[in-house]
Amino acid sequence: MIPQRVAGSSTLAMLEKVRQMKAQGMDVVSFAAGESDFPTPREVIEEAHKEMLEGNTRYVSTQGVPVLRDALAKDYKNRLNVSWAAPQHFLVVAGAKQGIHLALSAICDAGDEVLIPAPYWVSYPGIVKALSAKPVTLQTRLEDRYFSNVETLEKAWTPRTRALIMASPGNPTGLMIEEKLLKEIISWCEKKKVVLIFDELYERLTFGKTKHVSALSLVTEAQSEWVLSVNAFSKTFGMTGWRLGWVASHPKNIEYLTDLQSQVLTCMPGFAQVAAARAMDKVDSILGPVVKAFSNRKKIIMEGLSGIEGVKTLEPEGAFYILVDVSGVIARKNLKDDKDFVQKLLEQQQVVTVAGSAFGAPNSFRISFAMSEEEIKKGLERIKTFCVS
Ligand SMILES: Cc1ncc(COP(=O)(O)O)c(C=O)c1O
Secondary structure, eight states: OOOOOSOOOHHHHHHHHHHHHHHTTOOOEEOOOOSOSSOOOHHHHHHHHHHHHTTOOSOOOSSOOHHHHHHHHHHHHHTSOOTTOOGGGEEEESHHHHHHHHHHHHHOOTTOEEEEEESOOTHHHHHHHHTTOEEEEEEOOGGGTTOOOHHHHHHHOOTTEEEEEEESSOTTTOOOOOHHHHHHHHHHHHHHTOEEEEEOTTTTSBOSSSOOOOGGGGSOTGGGGGEEEEEESTTTTTOGGGOOEEEEOOHHHHHHHHHHHHHHTOOOOHHHHHHHHHHHHTHHHHHHHHHHHHHHHHHHHHHHHHTSTTOEEOOOOBTTEEEEEOHHHHHHTTOSSHHHHHHHHHHHHOEEOEEGGGGTOTTEEEEEOOSOHHHHHHHHHHHHHHHHO
């Protein structure tokens, strides 16, 4: 039998549970969604359809079709302030997850170490383990806005450390790293020859005071040897099922990753790439209402949680998640841990959430607010009832 090195994704397992419960007719409120509830814009689907009818259904360039890499380069240059961005800095991949897997498979040999500040996106350690490398998780504190500083990285470093992976805005916290700290981390990575994999998946979905800073905007083209930016159309454009993302970095890195990708995936579908490039032209009209909706929902969540004793949280600045520390509630209700909290919340109130320990954040749970305001209010009432009972 083949060996099992990695457990399945706990967030995807939770979503499967929701499907089953709904199929049984249960009145479930699910705060577990990992994708926007806004559909792929109709015009993007129409573009893809048109491309297919016109014959764009064959193998295309492994690195990605020029029209998409041009659009990405323009966007990095004009919006994300990466003055040197050009099409050769981009590789189109099958979503951010595959981009991260591809990058780590190029970087790590078996036994190499990857630093992962916790709370982290659930799949980072799993991807590292799948490559027989070693995830080294770093605990952070709510007081530090759940980010690691350079001293922590330095303490965790060993001669086997090859990469550091982090997201901003983060999943599960929705928090964004400040420019000063990001700069310090990049300098440290360069000094230690550690590759920073900077996951910017939610960078367009922001609604706080902090402005998103792309890691590549803080380096020259030469320094981008140590920085990989990973992103995708998944969350921003309601395109999770399209599996379309990209990696941006130094041209040499992109060349190596493209060679590797040519042995693994051949290419991403041409019709999807062209449609996505066109979506980028219409981004403001597509995203305006989405960001506004998430911002309103976040307000409702903050208000709803603020009155509950034993609950601590930091206001998310982006994405559609919030990490809620419930150590106070766990202690008062004499629960075993966050998993017990989430399980009992499900059994007693039919509210689905994800336990913080799935993200390396024990004593917490994650709420996703990719759902209607009515559902959010209904779910919050139930959470409150559970916490105070
Ligand atoms: C931080 C983060 N990175 C990567 C991914 C995976 O994105 P994709 O669907 O583009 O593979 C997710 C999905 O939830 C995520 O939250």
